[in-house]
Structure formats: C-alpha cells, structure tokens
Amino acid sequence: MTAxxxxxxxxxxxxxAGAVLAVRSQQILHNIIGLxxxxxxxxxxxxxxxxxxVAAMQVLIYIGGIVVAIVFxxxxxxxxxxxxxxxxxxxxxxxxxxxxxxxxGLVGLLSKTHFVTRPTAADEAWAVSRIGNALLEHxxxxxxxxxxxxxxxxxxxxxxxxxxxxxx
Numbered sequence: 120m121t122a123x124x125x126x127x128x129x130x131x132x133x134x135x136a137g138a139v140l141a142v143r144s145q146q147i148l149h150n151i152i153g154l155x156x157x158x159x160x161x162x163x164x165x166x167x168x169x170x171x172x173v174a175a176m177q178v179l180i181y182i183g184g185i186v187v188a189i190v191f192x193x194x195x196x197x198x199x200x201x202x203x204x205x206x207x208x209x210x211x212x213x214x215x216x217x218x219x220x221x222x223x224g225l226v227g228l229l230s231k232t233h234f235v236t237r238p239t240a241a242d243e244a245w246a247v248s249r250i251g252n253a254l255l256e257h258x259x260x261x262x263x264x265x266x267x268x269x270x271x272x273x274x275x276x277x278x279x280x281x282x283x284x285x286x287x
Contacts, residue, residue, distance in 0.1 A: 127167050134160025145206075147193055155186040172247045188273055195280030 137156030144150050162177035254262050 123167070127164065130160045130163035130167060132160075133157075133163065136160075148190075151186060151189050151193065154189075155182050158182050158186065172250065184269060188269065188276070191273065192276035192279075195276050 134157050137153045137158070137160055140153030141150050141157060142153070144153060158177060158181045162174045162182070165171075165174035165177055
C-alpha cells in the first residue's frame with residue numbers, strides 16, 4: 120500500500136464519516152457540522168486527484184460560504200428549540216438496506232471501471248487560467264447571479280428570524 124493510497128483512504132473515511140454524522144444526528148447543528156466535515160473530505164479527494172483549484176473552491180465556496188450561511192441561518196432562526204421527531208425503526212432498517220445495496224452496486228461498478236491516469240488534451244481545458252478567464256469573460260453573469268443568490272439567502276434568514284421573535 121502506497122502513501123498516496125493511505126491518504127486517499129483517509130479522505131474517503133473523513134467524507135463518509137461526515138456524511139454519516141450529517142444524516143444520523145438528530146441535532147441540526149451536528150448535521151451542519153457533518154456536512155462541513157464531508158465537504159472537507161471531498162476537497163481532499165479533489166486535491167489528491169490533482170485539482171488544487173477545485174479543492175480550494177470546495178473549501179472556500181461550500182465550507183466557507185454555504186456551511187457558514189447555514190449556521191447563521193440556524194442561529195438566527197428558532198430551529199434549535201424545535202424537538203426533532205422520533206426515528207421510526209422500520210424506516211431506518213429499510214434505509215440501511217437500501218444504502219447497503221446502493222454502496223454494493225457502486226463498489227461493483229467502480230471495481231470494473233478502468234481509470235485513465237495519464238493527462239489528456241481535455242485536462243488543458245481545466246487549467247486554472249482558463250477557468251478564471253471563462254468565469255470573468257463568458258460566465259460573469261452567472262458568477263454575479265450566484266453572489267446575489269447567496270446575499271438573498273442571508274437576508275431571507277435574517278427576515279425569517281425577525282418574524283419568529285415575539286415582543287416581550
């Protein structure tokens with residue numbers, strides 16, 4: 120086993136552990152923390168795949184932006200005071216069986232797949248300079264629209280939090 124395989128295994132374990140925490144916990148803050156841990160593991164996998172730009176964007180946009188916005192929305196709302204519903208055992212067992220079947224199918228599919236490890240001409244299209252130029256020249260409207268959507272999400276969370284509070 121090489122060191123690279125061990126590092127990839129660690130990032131896979133981090134991503135899966137975060138996903139399990141995000142799905143299994145009944146506390147909303149733990150769900151959000153699990154999401155952040157899972158996204159960090161995925162960023163590490165992108166780094167191991169040789170794409171540091173996508174890994175950095177994963178950390179900056181998803182963890183630094185989306186997860187933090189979700190935490191602020193949760194803190195500003197009354198979601199922490201709501202008691203979560205009790206889990207139904209038959210539904211949990213059915214979900215575990217379905218997840219196991221999906222995972223087994225995914226492992227079977229990946230074990231039969233041949234991955235190309237040498238660089239191709241398509242890799243040049245994903246160079247950081249080309250992505251930056253495309254974002255600022257061709258997709259600038261989408262880029263700006265995304266920032267407006269994030270701003271509206273934060274403003275909406277503040278408005279919802281203000282509506283929930285009753286005067287003393």
